[in-house]
Amino acid sequence: MKLIGSINHYRADPSGWIGSIVMFLFSIIAIWKWQTTGFIFFALLTLRDLAATWFLLTRNPSLKKSKPSWKDILAYLSSAFPFFYLGADTPTNMYVMVNLITIAGFTLSTLALIELGQSFGVSPSNRGVVRSGVYRLTKHPMYLGYAISEIGFVLLNPINIFLWITSGTLYCFRAKLENKVLD
Amino acid sequence: MKKFFQILTIVLALVAVTQVITSSPEAKADPHSEPGI
Numbered sequence A: 001m002k003l004i005g006s007i008n009h010y011r012a013d014p015s016g017w018i019g020s021i022v023m024f025l026f027s028i029i030a031i032w033k034w035q036t037t038g039f040i041f042f043a044l045l046t047l048r049d050l051a052a053t054w055f056l057l058t059r060n061p062s063l064k065k066s067k068p069s070w071k072d073i074l075a076y077l078s079s080a081f082p083f084f085y086l087g088a089d090t091p092t093n094m095y096v097m098v099n100l101i102t103i104a105g106f107t108l109s110t111l112a113l114i115e116l117g118q119s120f121g122v123s124p125s126n127r128g129v130v131r132s133g134v135y136r137l138t139k140h141p142m143y144l145g146y147a148i149s150e151i152g153f154v155l156l157n158p159i160n161i162f163l164w165i166t167s168g169t170l171y172c173f174r175a176k177l178e179n180k181v182l183d
Numbered sequence B: 001m002k003k004f005f006q007i008l009t010i011v012l013a014l015v016a017v018t019q020v021i022t023s024s025p026e027a028k029a030d031p032h033s034e035p036g037i
Helices: A002-008 A014-037 A041-058 A070-083 A095-119 A141-156 A158-182 B002-022
Strands: none
Touching: A014 A041, A014 A070, A041 A095, A041 B002, A070 A141, A070 A158, A095 A141, A095 B002, A141 A158
């Protein structure tokens, strides 16, 4: 009952429901990627998306939020970026290193998302500043984690460097917007 | 719920690392089975 209550309590947050559905769809894509490629780090991405699905459903109301705009679409596009990277053209001898880097990055990102908990949102908004857990180490551990994990993709296929630069630019942009909303 | 997700993440990360380190060389790279990541 408590579980249902925590969802219904925030039913006045339609963007939370929409975000939750989007993140749930991402989790299905991550499972599909995990099954078709065999890369186990997609299991961590699945967990990230399922945790995001839950926290978006039960999140705190926003104290300060920018109006819905193209920035929200960019934020979701940025969240989906790990799915866009290309695979290896030739067998890679860096399999272990690629996987370890990617696992480390996604673990950091997932722990950051979980630490945000009910304060989590894909688009920038103020639901309370979090300074515990991995947020004690850096201001934007989630983006740092993604940037680290995506280095693994670049090692897998150097062409991915262009996607990594684009993705990194989007993370910097999102971090800047968040700083603006949280200050 | 937060604690549950945290424990699950750590366990999954440890399982993933163990699997990567102990996996066989043949399973380490099969890029032709899937064009993308």
